[in-house]
Amino acid sequence: MRKRPHYVLDDQVGYLLRRVTQRHLALFSGAIPQVTTTQFAVIARLAEAGPLSQNHLGRAVAMDAATIKGVVDRLARQGLVTTAPDAGDKRRLTVSLTDQGQVLFAGTVQTALGVSEGTLAPLDGAERAVLMALLARLT
Amino acid sequence: MRKRPHYVLDDQVGYLLRRVTQRHLALFSGAIPQVTTTQFAVIARLAEAGPLSQNHLGRAVAMDAATIKGVVDRLARQGLVTTAPDAGDKRRLTVSLTDQGQVLFAGTVQTALGVSEGTLAPLDGAERAVLMALLARLT
DNA sequence: CGGTTTTTGTATGTGTACAAATCAGTTTGG
DNA sequence: CCAAACTGATTTGTACACATACAAAAACCG
Numbered sequence: 248m249r250k251r252p253h254y255v256l257d258d259q260v261g262y263l264l265r266r267v268t269q270r271h272l273a274l275f276s277g278a279i280p281q282v283t284t285t286q287f288a289v290i291a292r293l294a295e296a297g298p299l300s301q302n303h304l305g306r307a308v309a310m311d312a313a314t315i316k317g318v319v320d321r322l323a324r325q326g327l328v329t330t331a332p333d334a335g336d337k338r339r340l341t342v343s344l345t346d347q348g349q350v351l352f353a354g355t356v357q358t359a360l361g362v363s364e365g366t367l368a369p370l371d372g373a374e375r376a377v378l379m380a381l382l383a384r385l386t
Numbered sequence: 387m388r389k390r391p392h393y394v395l396d397d398q399v400g401y402l403l404r405r406v407t408q409r410h411l412a413l414f415s416g417a418i419p420q421v422t423t424t425q426f427a428v429i430a431r432l433a434e435a436g437p438l439s440q441n442h443l444g445r446a447v448a449m450d451a452a453t454i455k456g457v458v459d460r461l462a463r464q465g466l467v468t469t470a471p472d473a474g475d476k477r478r479l480t481v482s483l484t485d486q487g488q489v490l491f492a493g494t495v496q497t498a499l500g501v502s503e504g505t506l507a508p509l510d511g512a513e514r515a516v517l518m519a520l521l522a523r524l525t
Numbered sequence: 526c527g528g529t530t531t532t533t534g535t536a537t538g539t540g541t542a543c544a545a546a547t548c549a550g551t552t553t554g555g
Numbered sequence: 556c557c558a559a560a561c562t563g564a565t566t567t568g569t570a571c572a573c574a575t576a577c578a579a580a581a582a583c584c585g
Protein backbone atom coordinates (compact mmCIF):
# COMPACT_ATOMS: atom_id res chain seq x y z
CA MET A 248 0.00 0.00 0.00
CA ARG A 249 2.75 2.39 -0.84
CA LYS A 250 1.85 5.85 -1.93
CA ARG A 251 2.71 6.71 -5.52
CA PRO A 252 5.86 8.76 -5.16
CA HIS A 253 5.47 12.05 -6.87
CA TYR A 254 8.60 13.10 -8.60
CA VAL A 255 9.63 16.64 -7.80
CA LEU A 256 12.12 17.71 -10.43
CA ASP A 257 13.47 20.56 -8.34
CA ASP A 258 14.39 18.13 -5.58
CA GLN A 259 16.54 15.89 -7.75
CA VAL A 260 20.30 16.01 -7.35
CA GLY A 261 20.94 15.89 -11.05
CA TYR A 262 18.78 18.91 -11.68
CA LEU A 263 20.37 20.87 -8.87
CA LEU A 264 23.83 19.95 -10.09
CA ARG A 265 22.97 21.17 -13.56
CA ARG A 266 21.68 24.48 -12.30
CA VAL A 267 24.58 25.13 -9.97
CA THR A 268 26.96 24.27 -12.79
CA GLN A 269 25.14 26.71 -15.07
CA ARG A 270 25.62 29.48 -12.58
CA HIS A 271 29.26 28.60 -12.16
CA LEU A 272 29.90 28.55 -15.91
CA ALA A 273 28.27 31.93 -16.27
CA LEU A 274 30.46 33.41 -13.55
CA PHE A 275 33.56 31.89 -15.09
CA SER A 276 32.95 33.01 -18.63
CA GLY A 277 32.19 36.49 -17.35
CA ALA A 278 35.46 36.64 -15.45
CA ILE A 279 37.75 34.76 -17.84
CA PRO A 280 36.35 34.93 -21.36
CA GLN A 281 39.53 33.68 -23.05
CA VAL A 282 39.02 30.04 -22.08
CA THR A 283 36.26 27.76 -20.83
CA THR A 284 36.24 26.02 -17.45
CA THR A 285 37.21 22.81 -19.20
CA GLN A 286 40.12 24.44 -20.98
CA PHE A 287 41.22 26.11 -17.77
CA ALA A 288 41.21 22.76 -15.98
CA VAL A 289 43.58 21.40 -18.62
CA ILE A 290 45.86 24.42 -18.33
CA ALA A 291 45.87 24.19 -14.56
CA ARG A 292 46.76 20.52 -14.68
CA LEU A 293 49.58 21.10 -17.12
CA ALA A 294 50.87 23.97 -15.02
CA GLU A 295 50.93 21.73 -12.00
CA ALA A 296 52.07 18.43 -13.48
CA GLY A 297 54.13 19.50 -16.47
CA PRO A 298 53.89 17.94 -19.96
CA LEU A 299 51.71 14.86 -20.26
CA SER A 300 50.64 12.57 -23.05
CA GLN A 301 47.24 13.52 -24.37
CA ASN A 302 45.50 10.47 -22.92
CA HIS A 303 47.17 10.82 -19.55
CA LEU A 304 46.21 14.44 -19.49
CA GLY A 305 42.63 13.48 -20.24
CA ARG A 306 42.56 11.08 -17.34
CA ALA A 307 44.13 13.67 -15.09
CA VAL A 308 41.21 16.01 -15.74
CA ALA A 309 38.44 13.41 -16.08
CA MET A 310 37.89 13.71 -19.82
CA ASP A 311 37.68 10.83 -22.22
CA ALA A 312 39.99 10.53 -25.21
CA ALA A 313 37.61 12.15 -27.67
CA THR A 314 36.87 15.07 -25.40
CA ILE A 315 40.46 15.83 -24.43
CA LYS A 316 41.44 15.77 -28.09
CA GLY A 317 38.97 18.52 -28.89
CA VAL A 318 40.03 20.59 -25.90
CA VAL A 319 43.72 20.26 -26.71
CA ASP A 320 43.06 21.13 -30.36
CA ARG A 321 41.29 24.33 -29.37
CA LEU A 322 43.95 25.28 -26.84
CA ALA A 323 46.63 24.63 -29.46
CA ARG A 324 44.79 26.81 -31.95
CA GLN A 325 44.97 29.60 -29.39
CA GLY A 326 48.67 28.94 -28.87
CA LEU A 327 48.23 28.05 -25.21
CA VAL A 328 49.56 24.51 -25.53
CA THR A 329 51.71 22.63 -28.04
CA THR A 330 51.80 18.99 -28.96
CA ALA A 331 54.88 17.04 -29.94
CA PRO A 332 55.29 13.38 -30.85
CA ASP A 333 56.90 11.32 -28.12
CA ALA A 334 60.36 10.02 -28.95
CA GLY A 335 60.08 6.77 -27.03
CA ASP A 336 56.49 5.82 -27.75
CA LYS A 337 55.39 6.58 -31.29
CA ARG A 338 51.70 6.46 -30.37
CA ARG A 339 52.00 9.25 -27.85
CA LEU A 340 51.46 12.91 -28.31
CA THR A 341 53.03 14.98 -25.56
CA VAL A 342 51.05 18.07 -24.61
CA SER A 343 52.88 21.01 -23.04
CA LEU A 344 51.92 24.46 -21.89
CA THR A 345 53.44 27.21 -24.04
CA ASP A 346 54.90 30.37 -22.57
CA GLN A 347 51.72 32.09 -23.58
CA GLY A 348 49.75 29.41 -21.76
CA GLN A 349 51.81 29.89 -18.64
CA VAL A 350 51.35 33.62 -18.81
CA LEU A 351 47.63 33.21 -19.17
CA PHE A 352 47.49 30.85 -16.25
CA ALA A 353 49.59 33.07 -14.01
CA GLY A 354 47.48 36.04 -14.97
CA THR A 355 44.14 34.39 -14.29
CA VAL A 356 44.64 32.01 -11.36
CA GLN A 357 43.65 34.64 -8.91
CA THR A 358 40.50 35.42 -10.85
CA ALA A 359 39.71 31.73 -11.20
CA LEU A 360 39.92 31.32 -7.45
CA GLY A 361 37.58 34.27 -7.20
CA VAL A 362 35.10 32.51 -9.44
CA SER A 363 35.16 29.46 -7.20
CA GLU A 364 34.45 31.77 -4.30
CA GLY A 365 31.74 33.54 -6.21
CA THR A 366 30.03 30.26 -6.90
CA LEU A 367 30.04 29.49 -3.20
CA ALA A 368 29.22 33.05 -2.19
CA PRO A 369 25.76 32.28 -0.78
CA LEU A 370 27.36 29.99 1.81
CA ASP A 371 29.46 30.86 4.83
CA GLY A 372 32.86 29.35 5.46
CA ALA A 373 31.70 26.33 7.40
CA GLU A 374 28.98 25.54 4.90
CA ARG A 375 31.43 25.75 2.02
CA ALA A 376 33.71 23.27 3.69
CA VAL A 377 30.83 20.88 4.28
CA LEU A 378 29.62 21.14 0.72
CA MET A 379 33.06 20.57 -0.76
CA ALA A 380 33.64 17.56 1.47
CA LEU A 381 30.29 16.03 0.56
CA LEU A 382 30.77 16.66 -3.17
CA ALA A 383 34.20 15.10 -3.02
CA ARG A 384 32.64 11.92 -1.69
CA LEU A 385 30.23 11.71 -4.62
CA THR A 386 33.01 11.62 -7.14
CA MET B 387 53.46 39.75 1.56
CA ARG B 388 50.80 37.32 0.58
CA LYS B 389 51.84 33.86 -0.44
CA ARG B 390 51.17 33.00 -4.06
CA PRO B 391 48.05 30.87 -3.83
CA HIS B 392 48.60 27.59 -5.54
CA TYR B 393 45.60 26.50 -7.47
CA VAL B 394 44.52 22.96 -6.69
CA LEU B 395 42.23 21.85 -9.45
CA ASP B 396 40.76 19.02 -7.42
CA ASP B 397 39.64 21.48 -4.76
CA GLN B 398 37.62 23.70 -7.10
CA VAL B 399 33.84 23.56 -6.93
CA GLY B 400 33.47 23.63 -10.67
CA TYR B 401 35.66 20.61 -11.12
CA LEU B 402 33.89 18.68 -8.39
CA LEU B 403 30.52 19.57 -9.85
CA ARG B 404 31.63 18.32 -13.25
CA ARG B 405 32.83 15.02 -11.85
CA VAL B 406 29.76 14.40 -9.72
CA THR B 407 27.59 15.23 -12.70
CA GLN B 408 29.56 12.77 -14.82
CA ARG B 409 28.89 10.01 -12.33
CA HIS B 410 25.23 10.90 -12.17
CA LEU B 411 24.84 10.91 -15.95
CA ALA B 412 26.51 7.52 -16.16
CA LEU B 413 24.12 6.08 -13.57
CA PHE B 414 21.12 7.56 -15.34
CA SER B 415 21.98 6.41 -18.81
CA GLY B 416 22.66 2.95 -17.43
CA ALA B 417 19.25 2.82 -15.75
CA ILE B 418 17.12 4.67 -18.31
CA PRO B 419 18.75 4.46 -21.73
CA GLN B 420 15.70 5.68 -23.64
CA VAL B 421 16.15 9.33 -22.69
CA THR B 422 18.84 11.61 -21.29
CA THR B 423 18.61 13.40 -17.95
CA THR B 424 17.78 16.59 -19.80
CA GLN B 425 15.00 14.96 -21.76
CA PHE B 426 13.68 13.33 -18.61
CA ALA B 427 13.56 16.70 -16.87
CA VAL B 428 11.39 18.03 -19.68
CA ILE B 429 9.09 15.02 -19.51
CA ALA B 430 8.82 15.31 -15.74
CA ARG B 431 7.95 18.97 -15.98
CA LEU B 432 5.29 18.37 -18.59
CA ALA B 433 3.86 15.54 -16.53
CA GLU B 434 3.61 17.82 -13.55
CA ALA B 435 2.59 21.10 -15.15
CA GLY B 436 0.73 20.01 -18.27
CA PRO B 437 1.23 21.51 -21.74
CA LEU B 438 3.44 24.59 -21.93
CA SER B 439 4.70 26.83 -24.67
CA GLN B 440 8.19 25.86 -25.77
CA ASN B 441 9.85 28.91 -24.26
CA HIS B 442 7.95 28.63 -20.99
CA LEU B 443 8.88 24.99 -20.83
CA GLY B 444 12.50 25.93 -21.36
CA ARG B 445 12.40 28.36 -18.48
CA ALA B 446 10.66 25.81 -16.31
CA VAL B 447 13.60 23.45 -16.74
CA ALA B 448 16.39 26.02 -16.93
CA MET B 449 17.21 25.67 -20.63
CA ASP B 450 17.59 28.52 -23.07
CA ALA B 451 15.49 28.79 -26.21
CA ALA B 452 18.02 27.11 -28.48
CA THR B 453 18.59 24.22 -26.11
CA ILE B 454 14.94 23.49 -25.38
CA LYS B 455 14.21 23.48 -29.08
CA GLY B 456 16.72 20.71 -29.68
CA VAL B 457 15.45 18.71 -26.73
CA VAL B 458 11.81 19.05 -27.79
CA ASP B 459 12.70 18.09 -31.37
CA ARG B 460 14.41 14.93 -30.22
CA LEU B 461 11.56 14.02 -27.87
CA ALA B 462 9.06 14.65 -30.66
CA ARG B 463 11.06 12.42 -33.00
CA GLN B 464 10.69 9.66 -30.40
CA GLY B 465 6.97 10.34 -30.15
CA LEU B 466 7.16 11.29 -26.48
CA VAL B 467 5.88 14.84 -26.93
CA THR B 468 3.91 16.72 -29.60
CA THR B 469 3.90 20.34 -30.57
CA ALA B 470 0.92 22.34 -31.77
CA PRO B 471 0.59 26.00 -32.67
CA ASP B 472 -1.18 28.06 -30.03
CA ALA B 473 -4.60 29.35 -31.01
CA GLY B 474 -4.43 32.57 -29.05
CA ASP B 475 -0.84 33.60 -29.66
CA LYS B 476 0.47 32.76 -33.10
CA ARG B 477 4.07 32.97 -32.01
CA ARG B 478 3.68 30.18 -29.52
CA LEU B 479 4.24 26.48 -29.94
CA THR B 480 2.50 24.41 -27.29
CA VAL B 481 4.37 21.32 -26.20
CA SER B 482 2.43 18.41 -24.71
CA LEU B 483 3.28 14.95 -23.45
CA THR B 484 1.89 12.17 -25.64
CA ASP B 485 0.31 9.04 -24.22
CA GLN B 486 3.54 7.31 -25.00
CA GLY B 487 5.41 9.99 -23.10
CA GLN B 488 3.14 9.57 -20.10
CA VAL B 489 3.59 5.83 -20.19
CA LEU B 490 7.34 6.23 -20.33
CA PHE B 491 7.29 8.62 -17.42
CA ALA B 492 5.04 6.43 -15.31
CA GLY B 493 7.20 3.44 -16.08
CA THR B 494 10.50 5.09 -15.21
CA VAL B 495 9.82 7.52 -12.34
CA GLN B 496 10.64 4.90 -9.80
CA THR B 497 13.92 4.11 -11.52
CA ALA B 498 14.73 7.80 -11.87
CA LEU B 499 14.27 8.25 -8.14
CA GLY B 500 16.57 5.29 -7.70
CA VAL B 501 19.21 7.03 -9.80
CA SER B 502 19.01 10.10 -7.59
CA GLU B 503 19.51 7.84 -4.63
CA GLY B 504 22.34 6.06 -6.33
CA THR B 505 24.11 9.32 -6.96
CA LEU B 506 23.85 10.14 -3.27
CA ALA B 507 24.59 6.60 -2.16
CA PRO B 508 27.95 7.37 -0.52
CA LEU B 509 26.18 9.72 1.91
CA ASP B 510 23.89 8.88 4.78
CA GLY B 511 20.45 10.39 5.18
CA ALA B 512 21.46 13.44 7.14
CA GLU B 513 24.36 14.21 4.82
CA ARG B 514 22.11 13.95 1.78
CA ALA B 515 19.72 16.45 3.27
CA VAL B 516 22.55 18.85 4.03
CA LEU B 517 24.01 18.56 0.55
CA MET B 518 20.67 19.09 -1.17
CA ALA B 519 19.95 22.14 0.97
CA LEU B 520 23.34 23.65 0.26
CA LEU B 521 23.13 22.97 -3.49
CA ALA B 522 19.69 24.53 -3.58
CA ARG B 523 21.16 27.71 -2.21
CA LEU B 524 23.78 27.88 -4.95
CA THR B 525 21.19 27.95 -7.65
C1' DC C 526 59.47 -15.61 -30.47
C1' DG C 527 55.03 -14.72 -32.12
C1' DG C 528 50.37 -14.05 -31.31
C1' DT C 529 46.91 -11.81 -28.31
C1' DT C 530 45.65 -7.96 -25.67
C1' DT C 531 46.10 -3.08 -24.39
C1' DT C 532 47.04 1.45 -25.14
C1' DT C 533 47.06 5.76 -27.82
C1' DG C 534 45.35 8.76 -30.83
C1' DT C 535 41.81 9.79 -34.40
C1' DA C 536 37.22 10.07 -36.59
C1' DT C 537 32.22 10.11 -36.53
C1' DG C 538 27.64 10.65 -34.69
C1' DT C 539 24.41 12.17 -31.09
C1' DG C 540 23.13 15.24 -27.49
C1' DT C 541 23.48 19.09 -24.44
C1' DA C 542 24.48 24.29 -23.79
C1' DC C 543 24.79 29.10 -24.82
C1' DA C 544 25.58 33.48 -27.65
C1' DA C 545 24.03 36.11 -31.30
C1' DA C 546 21.30 37.21 -35.20
C1' DT C 547 16.84 37.07 -37.45
C1' DC C 548 11.95 37.13 -38.20
C1' DA C 549 7.16 37.08 -36.99
C1' DG C 550 3.81 38.28 -33.85
C1' DT C 551 2.18 40.84 -29.60
C1' DT C 552 1.99 44.53 -26.28
C1' DT C 553 2.58 49.23 -24.80
C1' DG C 554 3.10 54.09 -24.68
C1' DG C 555 2.73 58.47 -26.61
C1' DC D 556 -3.60 54.27 -33.61
C1' DC D 557 0.89 53.38 -34.61
C1' DA D 558 5.81 53.17 -33.70
C1' DA D 559 8.73 51.12 -30.33
C1' DA D 560 9.64 47.59 -27.22
C1' DC D 561 9.16 43.02 -26.17
C1' DT D 562 8.35 37.99 -26.75
C1' DG D 563 8.55 33.45 -29.08
C1' DA D 564 10.72 30.56 -32.14
C1' DT D 565 14.40 29.43 -35.28
C1' DT D 566 19.14 29.31 -37.17
C1' DT D 567 24.06 29.33 -36.92
C1' DG D 568 28.35 28.82 -34.74
C1' DT D 569 31.28 27.21 -30.93
C1' DA D 570 32.32 24.07 -27.21
C1' DC D 571 31.86 20.21 -24.27
C1' DA D 572 30.88 15.03 -23.51
C1' DC D 573 30.46 10.28 -24.44
C1' DA D 574 29.83 5.96 -27.37
C1' DT D 575 31.73 3.49 -30.93
C1' DA D 576 34.94 2.07 -34.31
C1' DC D 577 39.51 2.01 -36.24
C1' DA D 578 44.68 1.83 -37.06
C1' DA D 579 49.15 1.77 -35.30
C1' DA D 580 52.21 0.80 -31.71
C1' DA D 581 53.45 -1.33 -27.45
C1' DA D 582 53.05 -4.70 -23.79
C1' DC D 583 52.19 -9.12 -22.34
C1' DC D 584 52.46 -14.03 -22.28
C1' DG D 585 52.66 -18.76 -23.20
